[in-house]
Structure formats: C-alpha cells, structure tokens
Amino acid sequence: MDKDINLTAQKIIRCLNEFRKLNKHKSNDCGLTHSEIMVLFYIRNHIEEYKEGIKTSELSNKLNVASPTVTQQINSLEAKGLVDRNIDKKDRRAVRINLTEKGEKLLKKASKELRDSISGLVNYLGEEKSNQLAELLLETYNYFSKKNREND
Structure with missing residues (x-):
C-alpha cells in the first residue's frame, strides 16, 4: 500500500513540475510574466481595501513574496x-x-485570455471531468491551506 502511495505521490510531483515548467518566465500575449500579471490582478482585486493604492510591503505580505x-x-x-x-x-x-x-486595459485582455483558455480546457475535458477537476483542485487547496495553518 505504501509503495502505491509513494508512486502516486511521485506522479503528482512530476505533473506539478511539468506545469511549473510550462509557463516559467514565459510571456503571454500581454507581454508579461505570470508573476507580473498576478501582481496586477492582486492590485485590481483589492482596490476597495486599498483605495489610495497598496504599499509594496503590503503587496509582498499578501502575495507571500519577498519585498x-x-x-x-x-x-x-x-x-x-x-x-x-x-x-x-x-x-x-x-x-x-x-x-x-x-x-486596467491589459488586465481586461489577460482576463479574457484566461477565460478563453479555461473554456478550452472545459471543452477538451468535457463537463463531467472539468467538474471533477474543479472539486479536486478545491480539495487540494483546502488540504494545503489547513496544513499551512497548522505549521504557523
């Protein structure tokens, strides 16, 4: 049983590494890295919280990245x-x-690209598998989120 779990864990690690390599430092159609887009999305999604703008220190804390x-x-x-x-x-x-x-304009374009990409994935996988994937990703997030809280 432990051997099967170990093989499954190795398979998941390999898959995650492949995903990481897929977009590492690659610019998308917007000409930005994934990290730059994430920073822009975070700023936009927290405009209400930081009406006058966000400080670099607040941004690094929220994104869990060094200043x-x-x-x-x-x-x-x-x-x-x-x-x-x-x-x-x-x-x-x-x-x-x-x-x-x-x-703002670039984020609208990036949002559309993301929606189109995910829609393509849903079409590729089909509705049932896409829902299973969404549920598994949410469970995965919940597991790691709980684990992080326990380690704090």
Whole structure:
C-alpha cells in the first residue's frame, strides 16, 4: 500500500513540475510574466481595501513574496506604464501603488485570455471531468491551506 502511495505521490510531483515548467518566465500575449500579471490582478482585486493604492510591503505580505521581488516586479510594471507610484498623503515616507488606465486595459485582455483558455480546457475535458477537476483542485487547496495553518 505504501509503495502505491509513494508512486502516486511521485506522479503528482512530476505533473506539478511539468506545469511549473510550462509557463516559467514565459510571456503571454500581454507581454508579461505570470508573476507580473498576478501582481496586477492582486492590485485590481483589492482596490476597495486599498483605495489610495497598496504599499509594496503590503503587496509582498499578501502575495507571500519577498519585498525585493515585488519591488522588481513593480519597477518593471511601472516602466511599462501599467502601474504608478504616489506618495501616501498620511505618511509621506510611504509610497502607494495603483493601476494605470493602460494597466486596467491589459488586465481586461489577460482576463479574457484566461477565460478563453479555461473554456478550452472545459471543452477538451468535457463537463463531467472539468467538474471533477474543479472539486479536486478545491480539495487540494483546502488540504494545503489547513496544513499551512497548522505549521504557523
């Protein structure tokens, strides 16, 4: 029994590694890395929470990424005109990051690409397998989320 579990675990690890390699540092049609798009999505999805923009430190905490990594991504996104930085009105030492209009447009395009890609997967797998996949992914997320809380 343990041997079967070990083989299954190895198969899952191999599959996850293949997924990771599939898009590693690859730009999509938007010309951004996956990480840059994730930063933009996070900023947009938390506009209500951070009405005046988000600080780099808050962004790195929320994304569970080191501040220097987020800073590099923000520098790249700013150079492309997708985000801008503004001095915090309450704390002049702090800088707030917001999406630009160009950033909003790019996210709309990226959202459409993602929807189209996932729709293609659903068509490829069929409705039943797609629902099974969604359920398994949610269970997987719940397992690792619980495990992370236990380790904190």
